[in-house]
Every structure is written in C-alpha cells, then in structure tokens.
Amino acid sequence: MDDDVAPGERTARVFRRRLNELFARGRGGRPVTNREAAQWMTERGYSINEAYLSALRGGHRSSPSLRVVEGIAAFFHVSTGSLVDPEEDPDDRLRAALADEGVEQFALRAQGLSPENVRAIIEIVDRVRRLEHLPPVTPPVPDGDRG
Template sequence: MTTLLHPLCALVAVAALLYKIGPLRRAPRDPALWTLCAVHGFSALSFTLSTPAVWVAVDRLTGVPNSAALLAQSCVMGLIVAQWALFDRMLLPPARARRNMLRHLLVLCGVVAALAVLFVRLSSSGEQFSTVTPGGRRPYSTEEVARSITLTGVPISASYIWLLRKGHRDNPTLRHVEALAQFFGVPPTYFFDSGTESEVTGDLRLMAALKDAGVQAIALRASGLSAKSLDSITEVIQRVRELEGLSEYPDEPCEG
C-alpha cells in the first residue's frame, strides 16, 4: 500500500507547492505564502522519504540503516511547525506571529535533536540479524529487512518481523516465508525444519567466520594436514577460546 500511497501523496504536495510558486514570485515578501510553501515542501519531503524505494536508496547512500526514517520524521516535525506558523499568520497580529515563529523554530530544533539522540541509541541497541551480514557493513536491522522485502512487492512491517522473531506470531503467510528466505539466501524450510535449520546455521556460521582474515589464514594453513593434526589444532583452539572466556561457537552466548 505504501508503495503507491506515499508517492501519490508526495506528488500532490509537490503540485500544491508548484501552484504557489507563481503567487510567491508576485509577492516575495508575503510571510504567509512562504509559510504555506514550507507546509507543502515538508509534506512532499516526508512522503517521498517514506516511499520504500527512496527509503532503501537513502539508507544505501548514507550507509546508515534507517537514516531515511530520521529524515522523514524530522520533515514531519517541520510540517507541524509550519502549520502552527501558518495558523498564527492567519489568526494573530503580525508582531505576535513573528514572536511565536521564533518559539516554534526553537521547539523544532529541540525535537529534531531529541530524535537524533533517540535514533543513535536505538540503532546501537536495536534488533539486528547478525548471522547473515554482507561484508563491510553492520548487521541488518529489522526495519531494514522489512523495507527491502516490501520493495520487492511483498508488504511486511518491521513490527511483524519482530513478532515472528520473538515467537509472538507463529503462522506467517507463504509469501512472507518465501520473501524472508529469499532475502537471507536460505531455503524456506529453514524456518520450519530443525534439520535444515541446523545445517544452514552451520554453513552461515562458517561463512561469517571466514570473513575474518585471520580465520582465513588459519584455514588455508591447515589445508592438507592429517586428521590427527587437525584434531590437535582443534583442541588447541578450543583451549584458547576457553581461556579467553569465549563459547565453543562464535554465535553462542559466553558462559558467566
């Protein structure tokens, strides 16, 4: 739904903004017209940034998952402040409207700053998929997975994915299962068959570990050794992991 609704609303807002350009050129000092243009401009930006294709493109461009969400919500706050200012221009004396405008701008700056702080805190502690991660980037966030899958034509929300991960929803549709499997590059049976899950999880752990240059060097040097020598190396590595307080496998929680 958002793939059609948000672009349509953005087009309407842009059309309204363009419609006001003519009057603004004729009366460039009219503060009410400038405020009305700000309303249309912030509305167009918020809907554009909320479009799944644009959302994913902005995240890819910045390299920060959900950065488009921060920008979109900031535009929404800008829209609210512009609406307040427009009402002031319509209902209050000019001098009082100007004073209120300064207060509105201070509120906008404070709210955007708070959104930025909240965004940073949530980004560092949010739900992430750490097993399957492309090289050179941080793990996928739940919101990023939802946006990318929605972009393929299968609408799904981040909250629904979170509920699936936590076990609060246990009957996803076939389309959602296939879309999730395709996104992560696993067979659909991974989500239902314990045997497939164990096999694929082992492969994913191996691929994740082999991204480490040091692990690659050890694996290459161990190639061609006898089974007895490999067993000895495995025992040594396991002992070192125990000494460093690490679990048997990288993705398992450490004891203590």
C-alpha cells in the first residue's frame, strides 16, 4: 500500500475492497445483492439499508459504525477484523484448512449442494469431530448473529 496514505484512508480502502470481494464471492455459491444483504442484516437487528451498502461499496461513505461492520461480518460469516485490518488476511484460515489432507476434496464435493444440505453435512462433521475428541470449530461470528 502507499505509505503517503493516511491510516484512516488505508483502512477505508481495505474495507471497501474486501466488502466488494465478499459481494462478488457471494453466499451459498451465488452472488448476493445489496438488497438481500441489507434485508438479512435488518432482520437480525443490524440497522442498514440498501443505499448505505451501495455507498460503502462505492466509496461514497467510508466510516461505518462498528455495528454495521459486525452485521456485514455476520452476513458473510467472516471476522470483523478481516474487513478492516490491513494486516489480517481473510483467507488465512481457509488456506490452512485446505492444506489439511482431504479437506480440499471434501470441499470440492460439497460445491453446488443446497444450503440446507451443506448445513446438514456440517452438523455431521461436527458430530464426528466430537467423537474423535477434536475441539469444536469456532465460527468467525457468534451463532446468534448468523442466519
């Protein structure tokens, strides 16, 4: 990044870039709209509207409240830090998991499944982890903030 950029501007740029990457990547294997994201967040107590999301994504607004950042993180199932911290790489956890033998093959087979079936498989994997006395996988956001 450019050393002449003010720290607040650097954070705003990181936030905008990562927010747009998340929208492009989507949820459940398909891109999402500002309207879908805003509706999901509003239904869960994160006060945000489609126009404000659009302004954040376009760089017209650059200082969202912590509550808005938490809502966005909850919607995309990422940590708040991955949205704003230039030092945190949001894909580090994924890369580490994919390096584990078999995980990549497992993920490839799950591609294209319905969200309901993916959740069912996650529940099965969680049960197997308990049987093998492995620690639970910690989600990046609290369960109460998930959809």
